[in-house]
Amino acid sequence: MNIFSLEQIREADRLTILNQNISSDELMERAGARVFEWLHGRLQGNAVRIHVFCGVGNNGGDGLVIARLLMESEYNVKVYIVDFSEKRSPDFLLNLDRIKNMKHWPEHFNGDKGEELPDIKREDIIVDAIFGVGLNRAPSGWVGKLMEHINATGAFVLSVDMPSGLFMNTVPEKGSPVIQAAHTLAFQSPKLVFFLPGTGIYTSSWEILDIDLDKEYLRNIQPEAVFIEKSEALSLYIPRKKFSHKGTYGHALFIGGSYGKIGAVYLSAKACLTSGAGLVTTYMPRCGYSILQTALPEAMVLTDANEEHISTIAFDLEPKVIGIGIGLGKHRATVDAFKAFLQKNSTPLVIDADALNILSENPELVQRVPAKSVLTPHPKELERLIGTWKDDMEKLEKGKAFAKEHDLVLVVKGAHTIVIYNEKLYVNSTGNPGMATGGSGDVLTGMITGLISQGYTPVNAAVFGVYLHGKAGDIAVSNTGYEALTAGGIIDYTGDAFLDLFARPEHQEAGQEAG
């Protein structure tokens, strides 16, 4: 599913009106009707009190359409106009007249008349149509107070298009008011801000309503980001061939491990085999030898001369891909070995953990990383690599610039992990908080390495690997619960994650859990 930018949505809006030969208020009617149908389908005429808060732009206009349609179906509706500006959109005004023609007189809030905040009960429903994609500065004092009042009621808040107070392309300043939505109905495409940690928290769930914006235009543009769900993941899947052998699926090598951290290599190597690599070898200090040979007989083991940490990196094989950094440690000899290795290596890498830290402490080494290698930093590691950021949007911008400059695939881990490559963003849909557990990242590194080994391009391996990893975690959690999920559990359910690709398609109506 594509995620569009503000400019793209505005252009689609314009072209829809032009090409479908409709007026802008007809498009607004269509959008409002979709929200009404959603509510009506669930409420079925219930007498619950519905408070519709409308701004004075087009988001507010949508709110007025929703309110009118609810009233026509005899719902118990109260409409409020949040008069935040003298400037009202023409379609807002048109719909305000239509409401008044129904002999309903909305209550106006304009902040300087000392209006009392409306009385709203927990069991009521609030429709938030104050601001939509047009918000371009923080809501002023009294508007913010009203928004905070709405948040404090504890009522179910349904946000129209996006929670009011969120911007399309920046993150609200600390303390800036934002509506806390229980659910958001976004027109045509989700907004990038639904997936970022600082802004995704403002809607517990979301879904999109198709308002038939110009399909031709939307199909032919480069979206702001792509949301990776089952259909996108399935399109990346490479079927295994009948006449193939283990050589077809590549030989992956893992370089890592140190005394007390052999488990990390075990997890990566096992995840790599489980995601389909033909052969796996691990290169580790001597102390890991018996452990790995016993725990994972399917893998081969090469050992360093040193007992407890890697001191030289030398091997006599030609792997298709190398996963490096898991459990590596930062012993001085290991750092030197890693530097020497980068000088001569040209095999694509999947770089994780301590190898990322060594890179960030020695930025000149990034030049030595082969093009199209994959970096999988968690937030702290990312910060060490690209520097600090003011907010999630700046983090993505810095990530894009870094990935572009070095021709690398950057996996920005989070509740919605985002893969960045060649100025494109791929936002993952799978995964859950149970996966915040030691070793989960080693499993991801193993999966991505395993996919590259069998012929996926590095960017596809990263996007597909992140999806599979999250999906395995989601299936696992339905059996274990969040707390009992371990990294090994994610590996155990990888097969189910592959099988799930071919199970029935996700059904969109159920809505997406956010954050």
Ligand SMILES: NC(=O)C1=CN([C@@H]2O[C@H](COP(=O)(O)OP(=O)(O)OC[C@H]3O[C@@H](n4cnc5c(N)ncnc54)[C@H](OP(=O)(O)O)[C@@H]3O)[C@@H](O)[C@H]2O)[C@@H](O)CC1
């Ligand atoms: N996508 C589509 O195709 C369709 C979209 N539709 C709907 O339109 C919505 C977008 O509507 P919109 O452009 O009128 O903007 P909206 O969010 O209502 O804001 C209104 C105005 O407020 C102003 N303003 C900004 N910040 C402010 C602040 N802090 N305090 C005070 N004022 C502030 C700013 O104007 P400014 O003052 O900057 O000139 C802004 O223009 C969209 O979310 C969806 O619900 C559907 O109807 C049909 C199809």
Ligand SMILES: [K+]
């Ligand atoms: K809204």
